Amino acid sequence: MKFYLVQPGDTLNKIASLYGVAEEEILQANDLEKPDLIQAHQMILIPKSAKNCPFLQQKMVVEIERDGVIATDKCVRSPNGTYTYTVQRGDTLYKIAQRFGTTVATLAALNYIANPNVISPGQVLILPQADTTIYTVKPGDTLYLIAQRFNTTTQSLVQLNNLTNPNLIYPGQVLQVPRGMPAPVPPSPPAPGPTEEYEVRPGDTLYLIAQRFNTTVETLARLNNMANPALIYPGTVILVPVTPSEPGPEPPFLESLWFYVHSPAAWRSLQEHYQSISALVPFWYQITDEGEIIDGTNQQVLDFAKRNNLFVYGLFHNFNGVSFDTKLIDHVLSDAQLRETLIVNIVNLVEEKGLNGVNIDFEFISPENRDNLTLFMNNLYQRMHPQGYVVTIDVLAKESDNPTNRLSGVYDYRALGEAADQVIVLTQDEHYMSFPDPGPIASLPWVKRILDYTVSQIPAEKVKMAAPVYGYDWPIGAPGRLVTYPEVVSLAERYQAEIQFDTESASPYLDYTANGIAHQVWFENAMSFGMKLETAEQYGLGGFASWKLGDEDPAVWAVIEQHN
Missing domain, CATH: 3.10.350.10 (LysM domain)
Structure with a gap:
């Protein structure tokens, strides 16, 4: 089985000519629809009909002798073909040969180099693939662990696979790894004390x-x-x-709240990771325009939570199955009797189900109901808090207070902070799927601007920051769709696209083309998630809340363990 790493400027016609096969054979072998659907650094499979000694290898064999260089016309073969390497600043042919387990003479022969002492950064060299093997990344792998497994270095893997971001490897990704090479040991500088x-x-x-x-x-x-x-x-x-510096204090404990909507993935994740969850917040209870509650309790999930001493905060919402119902919530909040009816029904349901608390998720409320929302929360808090129940509320994110804003104006941060045990600030959907322009779900600079305002109004220890774990896939110029992290990985594998990381926003993204339409995916992974938890610690927040369980990068659980 032969693989070829596409180089900048390559075309399918060029690669086909290189191996003496038809373009259609390469398209079929790689399940590609069009010849233009290849891109630099993509690994493509070469059909079995390819020549054993492609034109790429039909270089002059260079025999290094004492009296000079003698060139003979001969095909240089290696059992598994060749791959390429781009010379980096500071490289020598000797260093490259050492790194990849070959010899200077072999590299000179493969690349028709008359003077092995003269190579330059950016030069593309052909290396014998007989000294490498293919490795498929597994869940839980890091580049460091793979390097350890194959007795090489992370830097060698980065260079060999043209990785732009070494932290962004994903299960199913195919990497080339050297066979059994000793890892270079960098010189250790003198230690400044113990x-x-x-x-x-x-x-x-x-x-x-x-x-x-x-x-x-x-x-x-x-x-x-x-x-x-x-x-x-x-x-x-x-x-x-160690000295004179001693380890500083451990960061504060971050409570881990997870929103829950039942699905096979959510149920599996709950069973596997409940010990890393402080409280489950299930999306179970829809209110009606009469102050009643539609009971959506999943008894299996509730029983599991109770058996494992996991707190459950029932989520009460005005989502009608399609959207958050503005007319319904305005009607209930603006009527004193309906507010009281709803509070009584919430208290009764929480007592009946044996819940530990409530989460109020009323969204798209008209700003005219600002005082009514605060009054509702005050009355609910006074009814439930003395009985030991935890009262939480979700508020849409904002960088300043504008009481007339149609989305966030209804939320009086300071007043709601006094009427709740916890306030979950929804630092997510900076770019929403209905927006035509793609962008980060929650860029770190945007999150910090929101937190700057939030902690000026609410005690930091009461604040829970949203740490989303999903993404949106936008066809360019059109609205997007929700995608989970596993779906993002599947897209990357299917379209041979490289997951990239935008350092300015601290957000991962993915570009791919399907059926001739360019797509851009912005999402959250363990790296961006970890940076948000760092931010929560820096602001002294009480914790985070993630929408939603089952959508996450599996590696976030190791990140949570690191921060708790």
Whole structure:
């Protein structure tokens, strides 16, 4: 089985000619619909009918002799074909040969290099694939763990696979790995006093580690000979100073709230990870225009939660199955008798089901009901809090208070902070699927601007920050659709697209083309999730709330463990 790594400027016609096969054979082998659906750094399968010695390898064999170079016209073969490598600054042919388990003479022969001492950055070299193997990334893998498994380095894997972001590998991704090469050991600089070893955990950054051990990023980078302090990998063991610096205080405990809508994925995730959840917030209770409640309790889920001592906050909402019903919620909140009826029904249901508290998720309320919403929450809080029930409310995100804003004006942050035990600020949907322009679900700068305002109105320990785990897939110029993290990975695999990371927004994204239509997907993964939890700690928040269980990157659970 042969694979070819598409290079910048390649066309399907060029690759087909290279291997002496028809374009249609490559399209069929890779389940591609059109010849233009290939892109740089994509790994494509070469059909079995390809020549054993493609034109790419029909270079002059260079025999290095004492008296000079003798060239003979001969086909250089390796059992599994070849792959390519782009020369990096500081590379020599000797270093490359050492890294990939070959010889200078072999590289010179494959690439018709008359003078092995002369190569330049950006030059594309052909390497013998006999010294590599194909590895499919598995759930839980990191580049560091793969490098350890194959006795190589993360940097070698980055260069070999042209990875733009080493932290963004995903299950099912195909990587080339060297066969059994000794990993280069960088020289260790003198330690500035006593040190100890620390194993990098998922979600760690050098900044967080520096804070934990009361040191600086620069000290850690120098101590560990790090060329790029931004690139650290879970599982890597680094040195940290012990004295005179002592580890700083552990970050505050972050409560982990998860919204729940029943599905096979949600049920499976609950059973596997309930120990990392502080409270489940199930979307079970729809209100009516008469102040009644439509009971959607899933008894199986509730019984499981009780058996495992998991708190459950019943979520009461005005969602009618299609949208949040403005007319309904305005009608109920503006009528004193209906407000009282609804409160009585909520209290009775919570007592009957044995819930631990409530979550009020009333959205798209007209701003004219601002005072009525506050009055409702005050009365509910006075009724439930003294009995030991936890009262929480969801509020739409805002950077300042505009009481006339049709979406967020109804939420008086300061007053609601006094009328609830917890306020969940919905720092999500910065770019919503109905918007024609794609963008981050919750960029970090936007989240911080919202939190700046929030903690000026509500005590930080009462605030729960939304940490979304889903994404939206936008066909360019049209509304998008909701996608879960597993769906994003499936899209990347199906369309051979590379998951990328936007450092400015701290958000992952994916570009792909289907049926001739360009798509852009913005979503959340373990990396962006971890950066949000770091932010919650920095602001001293009480925790986070994620919509919704079952949609998440499986690696977020390791991140949560790191922060608790």
